[in-house]
Amino acid sequence: MRGCLAVPRTWMKKIRTLLPWFIIEVRIPMPLRVFLSCLTCTLLVLQGFAQQPIKVNVNEVVVPVTVTDDKGRFVSNLEQKDFQIFDQGKEQTIGYFTRERNQPVVVGFLIDLSQSSRTQWKNWESAAEEMILQMLPDDKPEMKKRFAGYLIGYGNDAELMVDTTNDPQPLLEKLRKVKPGGGSSLYDAIYMACTNRKLVQGEPVEPRRIIIIVGDGNDNHSSKTLDQVLELAQRNLVTIYGISTIYSGFTSEGTDNLRRLAEETGGRVEYPLANPYKDVAGFLSQPRDEGNYAIQPGTGGYAAAVSSAIFGSVANVVGEVTTQYILRYTPDTGAQDSNRVFRTLEVRVALPNVKVRARKGYYPFGVQ
Secondary structure, X not given: OOOOOOOOHHHHHHHXXXXXXXXXXXXXXXHHHHHHHHHXXXXXXXXXXXXXXXXXXXXXXXXXXXXXXXXXXXXXXXOHHHEEEEEOOEEEOOOEEEOOOOOOEEEEEEEEOOHXXXXXXXXXHHHHHHHXXXXXXXXXXXXXXXXXXXXXXXXXXXXXXEEEEOOOHHHHHHHOOOOOOOOOOHHHHHHHHHHOOOOOOOOOOOOEEEEEEXXXXXXXXXXXXXXXXXXXXXHOOEEEEEEEOOOOOOOOHHHHHHHHHHHOOOOOEEOOOOOOOOOOOOOOOOOEOOEOOOOOOOOHHHHHHHHHHHHHHHHXXXXXXXXXXXXXXXXXXXXXXOOOOOEEEEEEEOOOOEEEEOOOEEOOOOOO
């Protein structure tokens, strides 16, 4: 198109579908053809700002990485030379590296509204509010544009309660109005997070995509399966975290499901109620006549211990999301395996006594 702006090759097919048939098939004076073609280009640019389906079509693989020491503390002073990435067992060249704090993210807050959340609902509601306020800092204008979030509640059905926004207030207002009860459709909620919300320009590279699930991992109402939504999350470069609502001494199938969702996408699960008294002096170490509870259930001390444990888990998740290393690389063509769709990843750090956590793999570009 001589005389017109240069058009990326990936747009040419779109342009041909948008151009009226008579521009292509009928001989029209060149000045008019140039004008109509440029007009089409402009429309395509404007179209880019509209809502698009979540689909990964980038050439780089984005790998958020968390490194902790033997005591679980974040190791935040590493350099690019300290990392190695292996794709299908073959080492790759890291093309981008950052350890900058507060990297842009889009966070999906998925809140369990099933019957199982009723007992400690006020605590879970407060925990979700704290996460929203920490991840979407309303009082820091310079940070506000770097973070966006959305709210999905799931009971018998999954509902997108607040679509993607930089403003925490709509999420907080909606959260304060909901009441738990009914079944659990966790998998449908994850599916909704990956397919039915407004996107932020630049996803999933910058900002990257995070889901935080506050729930027990159980599902008894979804139309989707665990395997389906796990694959969807991996295709869309989503990292999943969980804050489990399971009490100490209880186990369920949901515990393993929540752990699998997190670990295979590079996240992890916090268990604040697994032992909320571990930091309470005297618990189980100084038996009393009425039993081993240094803090009696139903008292203010009991409630404070539970609340403290929950907010500690919130701080751990938020701290990890905001202190991760971000690595990017373009896969070496020699690493491709035509017989496998899912490609495995391994990240190594050349230091002793550290634990490295990252996604376990990804789906090749164009495989949808």
